[in-house]
Amino acid sequence: MFNAPIPGQSLTHELGARPWQQPAQYTTVEDALDYYIPRIDSDEVSEQLINVLEMGIPVTTIANTMQLGGVMEGKHSVDVGMLILPVLVELLMLIGDAAKVDYVSGLEKEERLDSSLIDLAVTQFNEQQDKNVNDEVEIKEVETPVEDRTGGLMSRSM
Amino acid sequence: MLTNPSPISYQNLSMAMKRKPEEKEESKTTLMGPPKKRMTENKKDDILNPSRRVASYIEMLKKKREEIINV
Numbered sequence: 001m002f003n004a005p006i007p008g009q010s011l012t013h014e015l016g017a018r019p020w021q022q023p024a025q026y027t028t029v030e031d032a033l034d035y036y037i038p039r040i041d042s043d044e045v046s047e048q049l050i051n052v053l054e055m056g057i058p059v060t061t062i063a064n065t066m067q068l069g070g071v072m073e074g075k076h077s078v079d080v081g082m083l084i085l086p087v088l089v090e091l092l093m094l095i096g097d098a099a100k101v102d103y104v105s106g107l108e109k110e111e112r113l114d115s116s117l118i119d120l121a122v123t124q125f126n127e128q129q130d131k132n133v134n135d136e137v138e139i140k141e142v143e144t145p146v147e148d149r150t151g152g153l154m155s156r157s158m
Numbered sequence: 159m160l161t162n163p164s165p166i167s168y169q170n171l172s173m174a175m176k177r178k179p180e181e182k183e184e185s186k187t188t189l190m191g192p193p194k195k196r197m198t199e200n201k202k203d204d205i206l207n208p209s210r211r212v213a214s215y216i217e218m219l220k221k222k223r224e225e226i227i228n229v
Contacts, residue, residue: 029211030211033215063164064162083209084212085167087215093223106165
């Protein structure tokens with residue numbers, strides 16, 4: 001946690017010193033995929049990928065990490081990375097299917113609620129209940145006895 | 159905070175692939191003038207569109223996956 005970069009640390013280097021601050025090496029979707037596909041398809045990488053998929057790491061997470069690495073190395077821009085993401089996901093699922101791995105795609109909808117969301121809902125519910133109780137007390141205090149009117153609407157007031 | 163955009167981009171592209179564009183028949187001649195000349199055709203636009211190009215890759219990979227699963 002304490003090894004994280006401090007705010008503004010990225011500005012301590014000269015502009016253009018980092019690979020992602022240089023013009024991208026591959027500027028089109030085709031060029032970027034021509035860079036990725038042979039590497040992913042190689043025996044060495046595909047074996048490692050299968051191991052990672054067997055560990056239960058979602059395909060989408062792996063694909064995102066790969067494209068993020070490409071951006072950091074200055075291989076392609078963030079825009080091209082976003083465009084090739086679905087292709088990388090599909091390619092990784094193809095490798096998983098070919099190896100008959102029971103992988104987690106990461107595209108499943110989350111049915112489990114986050115515990116922080118539950119806590120927030122309970123807190124809001126309690127606050128709302130307290131507010132309702134206070135309002136009722138105030139209403140009771142404001143209520144005044146209504147005078148009994150004996151006559152009709154058109155009769156003289158007493 | 160969104161840290162992994164891949165599920166969203168994958169689902170958006172899948173939705174876009176399911177929705178095929180409707181083809182409209184346009185009259186090639188106007189009422190009072192010579193026939194219109196369009197600068198580019200829709201098909202050429204499709205090829206230039208990066209998302210279309212990505213969709214063609216995905217279609218190819220999906221077919222291969224289906225072949226593997228069905229075998």
